[in-house]
Amino acid sequence: MHKRIFALFVLMLFLAPSAVFAQESAPDSSGGGDGGSAPESGSSDGGGTSDSGSSTISDSGSSTDSGGTGEGGSVPSSGGGGEDGFESEPRDSDAPQPPTTTQESFEQKTCPKDMCMNGEECVPCPNFEDTRTSCPSAPPNKCAPDQSVKAIFDNNGCVIDHECGPSGSGRPRFDSVPPGCHVEKGEFGDFVKCDQRDDGFGDMERRCKEDGGKLHKTEKGPECLFDNRGQGGFFGQISCPSEENLREHADKCVNGGGNPEKFIDRSGCKIVSCVFGGGQGNFEGMSDDPRECESRGGDFVLIKGEPRCFTGDNNVKIKEKLDEIEPTDLLKIALRLENILKSLEEIGDSFEDLKKFYEKRGDTEKAASFDRALTKIDGAAARLDEIKFGLAEKVGDITEEDRYQVIRDIKDIKNIMQDIAVDILTGGKSSRSERRGSQPEGEFEDEGIDFMNAIRQCEDYSEEEPYSFSPDKEVNVELRGLRDGKCVMAITPPEFVGTVEFLLPPKTYQFFDGPHLLLSPDVDCSPEEACTMMRRFIESEDKGRRPTERFGEKERMEPKECKDVGATGEKCFDLMFIKLGPPPECRGLSLQECKEKTFRNPEERRGEFRDDFEDRDEFRQEPRNEFRMPPECEGLSPEECKNKFGDGEFRQEFRQDFGEGGFREPTSTGEFRLSEDFIPPEDLRFFEEPTQPAEPVQEQQSQETSTQSTEGTA
Amino acid sequence: MKKIIVTFILLALVVSVVAGCQAIDEKNKKVDSQEDAKETVEDVSVNLDDLSRDLDSVSEDLG
Numbered sequence: 164m165h166k167r168i169f170a171l172f173v174l175m176l177f178l179a180p181s182a183v184f185a186q187e188s189a190p191d192s193s194g195g196g197d198g199g200s201a202p203e204s205g206s207s208d209g210g211g212t213s214d215s216g217s218s219t220i221s222d223s224g225s226s227t228d229s230g231g232t233g234e235g236g237s238v239p240s241s242g243g244g245g246e247d248g249f250e251s252e253p254r255d256s257d258a259p260q261p262p263t264t265t266q267e268s269f270e271q272k273t274c275p276k277d278m279c280m281n282g283e284e285c286v287p288c289p290n291f292e293d294t295r296t297s298c299p300s301a302p303p304n305k306c307a308p309d310q311s312v313k314a315i316f317d318n319n320g321c322v323i324d325h326e327c328g329p330s331g332s333g334r335p336r337f338d339s340v341p342p343g344c345h346v347e348k349g350e351f352g353d354f355v356k357c358d359q360r361d362d363g364f365g366d367m368e369r370r371c372k373e374d375g376g377k378l379h380k381t382e383k384g385p386e387c388l389f390d391n392r393g394q395g396g397f398f399g400q401i402s403c404p405s406e407e408n409l410r411e412h413a414d415k416c417v418n419g420g421g422n423p424e425k426f427i428d429r430s431g432c433k434i435v436s437c438v439f440g441g442g443q444g445n446f447e448g449m450s451d452d453p454r455e456c457e458s459r460g461g462d463f464v465l466i467k468g469e470p471r472c473f474t475g476d477n478n479v480k481i482k483e484k485l486d487e488i489e490p491t492d493l494l495k496i497a498l499r500l501e502n503i504l505k506s507l508e509e510i511g512d513s514f515e516d517l518k519k520f521y522e523k524r525g526d527t528e529k530a531a532s533f534d535r536a537l538t539k540i541d542g543a544a545a546r547l548d549e550i551k552f553g554l555a556e557k558v559g560d561i562t563e564e565d566r567y568q569v570i571r572d573i574k575d576i577k578n579i580m581q582d583i584a585v586d587i588l589t590g591g592k593s594s595r596s597e598r599r600g601s602q603p604e605g606e607f608e609d610e611g612i613d614f615m616n617a618i619r620q621c622e623d624y625s626e627e628e629p630y631s632f633s634p635d636k637e638v639n640v641e642l643r644g645l646r647d648g649k650c651v652m653a654i655t656p657p658e659f660v661g662t663v664e665f666l667l668p669p670k671t672y673q674f675f676d677g678p679h680l681l682l683s684p685d686v687d688c689s690p691e692e693a694c695t696m697m698r699r700f701i702e703s704e705d706k707g708r709r710p711t712e713r714f715g716e717k718e719r720m721e722p723k724e725c726k727d728v729g730a731t732g733e734k735c736f737d738l739m740f741i742k743l744g745p746p747p748e749c750r751g752l753s754l755q756e757c758k759e760k761t762f763r764n765p766e767e768r769r770g771e772f773r774d775d776f777e778d779r780d781e782f783r784q785e786p787r788n789e790f791r792m793p794p795e796c797e798g799l800s801p802e803e804c805k806n807k808f809g810d811g812e813f814r815q816e817f818r819q820d821f822g823e824g825g826f827r828e829p830t831s832t833g834e835f836r837l838s839e840d841f842i843p844p845e846d847l848r849f850f851e852e853p854t855q856p857a858e859p860v861q862e863q864q865s866q867e868t869s870t871q872s873t874e875g876t877a
Numbered sequence: 878m879k880k881i882i883v884t885f886i887l888l889a890l891v892v893s894v895v896a897g898c899q900a901i902d903e904k905n906k907k908v909d910s911q912e913d914a915k916e917t918v919e920d921v922s923v924n925l926d927d928l929s930r931d932l933d934s935v936s937e938d939l940g
Contacts, residue, residue: 351914516908576932
């Protein structure tokens with residue numbers, strides 16, 4: 164017996180530390196959170212996911228079914244164009260390969276001149292000139308997925324073969340810089356830059372410009388985008404291209420030998436994107452060619468000897484027709500976002516460590532760069548958190564519009580991450596920042612669009628070097644960088660001395676898509692009187708009346724956990740803080756500090772909204788969100804207020820606040836009084852003779868706290 | 878015999894506590910040198926790249 168006990172304890176002795184180590188050394192981001200991880204949960208660690216980006220290329224891949232031939236021809240194709248070609252669904256990479264040219268010494272099967280590879284067969288090439296490079300198409304990569312791949316270049320820098328590494332070597336190691344490229348040692352990573360040479364896009368760019376489009380280097384290759392430029396201006400109502408415009412753009416694309424596809428852009432407008440040559444050209448299947456990365460607008464970086472291509476595309480394109488999605492899939496996506504959020508939190512912690520390290524060393528510039536990265540990552544995480552809550556709670560009734568908004572914001576978050584990575588690898592001197600910051604004003608083709616891009620990178624500007632533009636006559640808008648982590652936007656309205664200053668938190672400015680967001684309650688504004696005028700101006704210009712509340716905001720402030728236990732407002736906040744920890748934007752803050760940040764000046768916010776929205780139609784349409792305690796209840800708890808009006812006085816107030824006619828007459832106290840000729844609308848008549856007096860009181864209570872929570876969102 | 882058992886229990890506890898502290902210390906590792914900084918930046922960039930690809934696949938699934 165004693166021996167057994169002895170053996171048991173010896174075993175315990177050995178197992179205890181190993182159990183602790185095993186727990187601590189588990190992959191950082193694989194923790195399934197509260198609900199465990201779904202099978203699909205995207206691990207942020209393993210390299211397995213790192214190639215997923217390439218697998219998505221075919222999704223919006225294009226094909227050219229025009230039947231013309233002739234390498235140098237620019238004659239419009241006779242086949243496959245027009246409406247049919249435009250409406251056809253995107254197909255996978257069944258597009259003919261770009262034409263082979265001078266290089267004849269390949270081991271792979273090549274096609275005669277003017278013929279292109281399509282699978283194993285040679286077919287006539289489409290009638291566009293692919294002059295991307297003087298290289299022939301790359302031979303297929305025959306290495307196994309678990310092998311490393313090394314590209315073999317010829318003297319012209321063209322890929323002629325691949326060398327496979329031993330099995331299990333995983334991500335390819337980069338040890339041969341192609342001719343014409345060189346390594347630039349960065350502080351934290353080595354950037355491979357290639358000499359400027361004709362990448363073959365010149366002709367494509369010229370043709371695109373002639374047709375009224377603009378060539379963009381995107382992650383999926385170059386494309387001619389007929390976007391929504393010059394429509395509506397900054398303050399004006401968005402004006403999307405008409406169906407006729409779209410058809411015209413599509414025709415031009417087909418005539419130029421491209422393959423048009425319709426997408427939804429950032430503003431929710433349909434746009435035409437024209438893809439030439441399948442978008443991959445010589446680089447298809449390549450992951451270790453710096454020129455391929457550059458052709459996609461990316462930065463090629465070597466990290467610990469491994470190549471990575473960091474790309475970022477400010478243009479958002481979403482598939483026009485979204486696929487059906489099951490509610491369970493939405494829940495799984497919410498779980499994946501939860502895992503991503505955990506990883507982002509750890510990344511934020513690392514940035515904080517780095518910032519402190521450089522502060523201690525007195526390197527303020529570098530400390531500031533990590534502080535910027537931290538602000539960006541917290542803003543992105545805050546938005547992602549909202550999306551997660553929104554998906555989980557609106558799972559049954561998510562609309563197509565919601566999905567567009569979510570996809571758009573997720574694409575933005577992805578771009579933010581790529582930007583941050585490049586920025587920190589260069590020690591805060593990212594070439595992207597330089598590109599953005601040094602662009603001469605005259606070069607902007609459309610100030611409104613560029614301004615939208617600029618504000619999303621607000622941290623690149625400062626009081627001394629602001630970004631400024633004039634969206635309308637006598638109106639000047641300036642971006643003055645960050646103040647306390649918020650983007651400072653100064654607007655000089657017409658006939659106004661001085662400026663109106665808006666302070667936008669990261670989760671707003673990083674996802675800015677129009678001035679309607681300046682009306683959002685988490686945006687600070689000063690001076691007050693000018694803000695009221697400015698808000699009216701924005702409202703009058705924004706005829707589309709886009710909602711200021713974004714997908715998931717409300718669900719995040721009052722999630723199901725709170726509703727289940729009847730907690731609202733600050734009570735709900737406390738509950739969620741204890742249960743889930745501080746939200747991303749409250750990094751390093753105590754519960755009280757975070758609460759103050761989130762529920763700042765609720766009374767003031769309400770006052771602003773009452774003043775500003777008194778003429779708004781939505782105010783009447785959505786009275787529930789704006790309902791508040793009657794003035795007689797000032798300083799009283801909801802329960803005391805309920806008692807005060809227990810005799811029915813409350814119900815009278817209730818009618819006053821909800822009545823249609825009474826809204827336009829604010830009293831000196833700022834509350835809305837019933838007009839003389841007020842007649843309650845039909846659907847509110849039942850309040851006059853309530854059968855259960857307690858119910859409206861109950862409802863009022865919850866409305867009051869709910870209003871607090873949404874209005875005070877920071 | 879009882880003494881031996883108690884001793885082992887205590888030993889096991891001490892070892893567990895030490896191991897736990899080490900693990901926590903490892904997790905809360907701060908950046909103390911330029912080398913640490915470089916390594917942290919490299920790790921974070923790789924993580925960001927991987928995460929952004931995860932997000933790519935999320936947006937694909939949503940569409």
